[in-house]
Amino acid sequence: MIRHKKLGYVVLNVTNLDKSVDFYENIVGLEVVERKNTIAFLRCSNDHHNLILEQAAEAGLKRVAYELEKNDQFQGVFNYLTEQGLNPIESSAEETQSLNQGRTLRFKDPHMGVTYEYYVDMKQMDSPFTPKKAKITRFLHVVYETNKFDEMLDFFTNTLNFRVSDTSSDEKGAWAWLRAFPSPYHHDMAITKGSENKLNHLAYQAERVDDIGIQVNKLKNANVPILFGPGRHRPSSSVFLYFADPDGITLEYSQGMEEFPEEGAREPRELEPTPETIDEWGGTPEPGFGKYGKLISED
Ligand SMILES: CC(C)c1ccc(C(=O)O)c(O)c1O
Numbered sequence: 001m002i003r004h005k006k007l008g009y010v011v012l013n014v015t016n017l018d019k020s021v022d023f024y025e026n027i028v029g030l031e032v033v034e035r036k037n038t039i040a041f042l043r044c045s046n047d048h049h050n051l052i053l054e055q056a057a058e059a060g061l062k063r064v065a066y067e068l069e070k071n072d073q074f075q076g077v078f079n080y081l082t083e084q085g086l087n088p089i090e091s092s093a094e095e096t097q098s099l100n101q102g103r104t105l106r107f108k109d110p111h112m113g114v115t116y117e118y119y120v121d122m123k124q125m126d127s128p129f130t131p132k133k134a135k136i137t138r139f140l141h142v143v144y145e146t147n148k149f150d151e152m153l154d155f156f157t158n159t160l161n162f163r164v165s166d167t168s169s170d171e172k173g174a175w176a177w178l179r180a181f182p183s184p185y186h187h188d189m190a191i192t193k194g195s196e197n198k199l200n201h202l203a204y205q206a207e208r209v210d211d212i213g214i215q216v217n218k219l220k221n222a223n224v225p226i227l228f229g230p231g232r233h234r235p236s237s238s239v240f241l242y243f244a245d246p247d248g249i250t251l252e253y254s255q256g257m258e259e260f261p262e263e264g265a266r267e268p269r270e271l272e273p274t275p276e277t278i279d280e281w282g283g284t285p286e287p288g289f290g291k292y293g294k295l296i297s298e299d
């Protein structure tokens, strides 16, 4: 059984590394840890990185990485994924050194082709992460749009040991919010049924609701497109705000998400597929919401 410590980081391809580093540092609120010619490492925790930005011709999501709960689980997870036919590949010592993390494996899901990583033992920074430009406190979730909704739900629950927190569906659409067991957060990933397979958004936790309000004004002053919100999501009961990064990728600030105990967690709910489930405050997303998020195949 895979036991997750947390959603650790993602790798995004960006078309203008300088611009994106500036944006993620000065607008979103992460801290730059290491900056090289075509790659930058940023953090919003004590980890060496929670976001890697790579210069590329085309923007998109390259990889999603989860930290395993314990180092000694690594070989068992590798063997399990091999038995499941997922052909995990262990990263070379040279690569893990450059990433400042311990043993690392990668595999793709058989439905959307996203590259996932399981790693252990990421370098912890000497100085604690102190939010400066925006009060963010953690990297929270990844949401995909998928035309393989049922298959992805089955894969994440039955193969990767995610647990469903809530679902909602009708003939027009479907959503599922899942946590990377035993992570307590209402969702570390979610899927929404759509015509394409792509990243819908990435979410960062804001410290207080006030910090979301402050960011509304900061984003407006910096001419950053606000794509949805502020509002309140019924599933996790969080207050949210979505906006666009320089390549149009949708980002979310989220505050107040429900947390689950490992044992005795409530059962998943099937929520009404009404607009109020998505925003109790009655807002609607802008056309740019979740629009850009190409899945980049890592070969
Ligand atoms: C609109 C999206 C899919 C959504 C819906 C609900 C929540 C939540 O309950 O926190 C989200 O985080 C979302 O991104």
Ligand SMILES: [Fe+2]
Residues within 6 Å of the ligand: 141, 143, 201, 203, 252, 254
């Ligand atoms: Fe979200």
